[in-house]
Amino acid sequence: MKRIIYCLLLLAGSLFFFSCKMQQDRKEPAPGIFTGKEGEIKLVVLDPGHFHASLLQKFPQKQVNDTVFVYAPGGSELDQYLASIEGYNSRSENPTAWIGIVYSGKDYLEKMIKERRGNVVILAGNNLKKTDYIYQSINAGYDVLSDKPMAINSENFRLLESAYDSARTRNVYLYDVMTERYDILNTLTRELVNNVELFGELQEGTPESPSVKMESVHHYYKEVSGSVLVRPAWFYDVEQQGEAIVDVATHMVDLINWQCFPDEVIDYRQDVKLLSASHWPTTLTLDQFCRSTGLDAFPNFLGKYLNRSLLEVYGNGKFNYQVKGKNIEVCALWNYEAPKGGGDTYSAVIKGTKATIEIVQNQEEKYVKQLYVEKEPSVTSEEFDRSIAGTVKQLQRSYPYISAKRVSDSRYRIEVPVESRKGHEDYFGYVAQKFFGYLVNRDMPEWEISNTIAKYYITTQSLEMARNR
Incomplete structure (x- = not known):
């Protein structure tokens, strides 16, 4: 009898072990390698074709190991990245100490996956390749920090969804570099929009008069960190860089989600409705192109965009859509060069039932971004003044340097010292x-x-809509 009981217990233990093993096989265990200790994050920089790749290394962080593994095809883009890193290492103030271990060869992606030398992949470069880089890095077990845009067409979008599914299975993270959330005026806008006493509720608006409007203007020729930004020729190929609708507009769609629907889950299948979209080109002369890229001629792959010796780049787009019934308009523009004293600009209007929040950046403001709050006609001046005073006092707990200045009977500027x-x-x-x-x-x-x-459903499908008009 004892022997039978022993055998039954042994069988039960075996079944329990087998069951646990099956559970482990179905879902990979958590990596368990990140504790916050110094040097534990080991960066892998993959094909750094955009200057944002080096900006992520501009300031040292204790958690990040000084040794960085770089995998890329050889060429000028890799050279520019390495020169930027060397500049950070050799500067007199707050120098970095990066040690780059570089592999440059045609099989750079396969080499990165096979060697598995780091644990966090950094992506900033050719946008047509980026979604595949994301997908393969995730499937190889890396966490991924990717510059925008992570998808520039419908095919990319479907692959990006698959990458997120794979990330869940492998218990790794994929994160979009949404820098504009850290602009103090954008942060304050989020605070103001979600102050019910001051702002009320977000208006529904109409397609003709949206409750949210954002516009961003960028320039092909400009300076970054005191030097003229040399753009790769593929930057002017919208099939590689992406049109404005799927590139610059990514930031604005992100801000709208973040500011107007904070901490709310947005399911594009249920909560998003696309309404209209259009796009149009910016034209560049050969001289302008050469000034921007350092080349002396248009490469052959840009020939399809030439019209009477002018390069037509679809760097402009506008689209209208709804999120949870609220009407929204986004416009992204690319000019060649900013006016004297100017630079890239951004404007936004968010309409509430009690007040409208507005960001203005134009010649009148000397191209310095400013934040305004304007009351709705239904709100009395006394009520508005009281709400402004209370809101600013509350915000000063976190941002002691801000104040409010009345600029008209119905309008205040939120003062943020430069x-x-x-x-x-x-x-x-x-x-x-x-x-x-x-x-x-x-x-x-x-x-x-x-x-x-x-966000990427909205941008990629709006592009499809614009192209099919």
Whole structure:
């Protein structure tokens, strides 16, 4: 009898072990390698064709190992990346100490996957290749921090969805470099929009008069970190770089999700409705193209965009859509060069039932971005003044340097001293810190994932709509 009981217990133990093993096989275990300790994050920089790749390394972070593994095809883009890193290492103030281990060869992607030498892949480069890089890196077990855009067409979007599914299975994270959330005026806009006493509720609006309108203007020829930005020739090929609708507009769609629907899950299948979209080109002369790229002729692959010796780049687009019934308009524009004293500009209008929040950046403001709050006609001046005073007092707990200045009977400017504003290049470090925190705490919220997928559905499908008009 004892022998039978022993055999039964042995059989039960075996079945339990087998069951546990089956559960492990169905879902890979958590990597368990991120604890926040110094040097544990080992970066892999894959095909760094955009200057954003080096900006993510501009400021040292203790959690990031000084040794960085770089995999890329040889050429000028890799050379520019390495020169930027060397510049950070050799600067007199707050120098970095990066040690680059570089592999340059045609099989750079396969080599990266086979060697598995780091644990976080950094992506910033040719946008046509980027979604495949994301997918393969995720499937190889890497966490991925990717510059925008992560998808520039419908095929990319479907692959991006698959990458997120794969990331869930492998318990790794994929994160979009959304730097504009760290602009102090955008951060304050989020606070104001979600102050019910001041703002009320987001208006529904109409397609003709949306409740949210955003516009961004960029320039092909400009300076970055005090030097003229040399753009690769493929930047002017919208099949590789992506049109404005799927590139620059990514930031604006992200801000709308983040500011107007904070911490809410947006399911594109249920919550998003696309209404209209259009696009049109910016024309460049050969001289302008050469000035921007350092080349002396249009390469053959851009021949399909030439019209009477002028290069037509579809760097402009506008689209209208709805999220949870709210009407939204986004416009992205590319000019060749900014006017004297100017630069890239951004404007936004968000209409509430009690007040409208507006960001203005134009010649009248000397191209300095400014934040305004204007009351709705139904709100009395006394009520508006009281709400402004209370809101600013509350915000000063976190942002002690801000104040409010009345500019008309119905309008205030939220004053943010220029010296208290961080620059665009600083935002990359903040994004990296946020991502590294998620890696340690394993607490990336569901809305970050669903809203990123919704964002790329909106941009890629709006592009399809514009092309099929």
